């Protein structure tokens with residue numbers, strides 16, 4: 168078993184604690200008092216899309232939910248619980264669905280290959296393709312088609328999010344966060360804002 172890499176994680180943690188305390192002796196005491204993050208992040212589980220790092224934010228700023236291909240599935244109790252807590256208890260100001268180009272989950276949904284258990288999850292992404300089949304099939308360049316599918320997947324997840332009882336009730340009561348759709352480029356680090364924001368609260 169590879170233990171050197173594993174051990175380095177703990178060592179890095181100790182170094183990080185020391186750096187944080189050097190910068191601000193009260194850093195951990197302040198965080199321990201509670202959280203009031205302004206943002207809920209619904210992102211892909213991909214290791215190359217770390218919410219805090221790519222947005223230049225710190226511990227305490229982003230409440231995070233991640234799954235394969237940043238999906239908002241209405242029967243997903245995990246996602247719904249995170250959303251409910253973020254909206255009704257933490258009262259976040261923004262919910263961001265962030266996809267990324269080159270997403271393995273979306274790529275898998277473009278094939279007929281079988282991957283096992285995960286096929287049940289990918290089914291939801293395939294539904295997005297079916298909804299936008301005419302537009303996607305008309306794009307002959309396969310890379311361009313994949314990129315557009317990734318964007319449309321985020322747009323669909325933002326729409327599904329806006330239809331949840333959690334957000335509809337929050338908006339009806341005059342509060343609730345704005346919601347946004349982003350696609351992150353692993354190749355250049357830039358975030359693209361999709362024209363799908365709903366900020367009618």
Ligand SMILES: [Zn+2]
Pocket residue numbers: 211212213235236237267269270271272273
């Ligand atoms: Zn992904």
